Amino acid sequence: MTVIVTDTGFGPENFEGPYATPETRTPESRALDLTSDTDVSTLEGGLDGIVLIRVDFPSFADGRGFSIARALRRLGYARRLRAKGHVLADQYAMARRSGFDEVEIDAALAARQPEPDWRARADWREHDYRSRLAS
Numbered sequence: 301m302t303v304i305v306t307d308t309g310f311g312p313e314n315f316e317g318p319y320a321t322p323e324t325r326t327p328e329s330r331a332l333d334l335t336s337d338t339d340v341s342t343l344e345g346g347l348d349g350i351v352l353i354r355v356d357f358p359s360f361a362d363g364r365g366f367s368i369a370r371a372l373r374r375l376g377y378a379r380r381l382r383a384k385g386h387v388l389a390d391q392y393a394m395a396r397r398s399g400f401d402e403v404e405i406d407a408a409l410a411a412r413q414p415e416p417d418w419r420a421r422a423d424w425r426e427h428d429y430r431s432r433l434a435s
Contacts, residue, residue, distance in 0.1 A: 303410040304382075305392065305403040307422040310415045313404075315352055315380075322346075333384075336364040340371040347377050354404065357385035369399035389417040 304311045320329040322343060331352040338355075347353075353372060355365040365383055372381060383395050384404040395403055405413075 301407045303405050303407065305405060305418050306401070307396070309419050309422075310410065319354060334368060336362055336368070338368060340368055340375065343372070344375055347372075347375070350377075350379065352380040352382060353377065354382045354384045355400075357383055357387050360386045360388050360391065362386075366394060366398040369395070373399040389413045389421060392418055392421040 302313050304313055315331065317331060319331045319333040320326065321333055321335075322338070325332065325346075327349070330350060331354065332350055334353060334355045336356055336358055355368050357365045365387075369381055369383070380402070381400050382402050382404055383400045386409075387395060387403045387405065388409075392403060403418075
């Protein structure tokens, strides 16, 4: 079972796949799965029709997914962007700031880091280091 984390808390999966990879994508594909070593420049001009992109985080220590999110937003991708895998509650604000709309975690991680841990970081625009320095 997967849990979808948004600024409002935990929710169920609400997207019906299938997911394609850049290599298996067809004109009918609506969702992409990207690995943490994806070269985003290879996707330029090829995101029409894609309504959801899911970026894998193989480890909480692997931050390449944050760079991928930022690069996708710079390419103009404005639809749903999801981090998937080993993202910790402490990293939620960074995920949102880099361009992700939501995070997909498994039930085991949700049990170790329950919804209140994630919701405490949901006000990611207000509680960054810059706002703390200004006061």
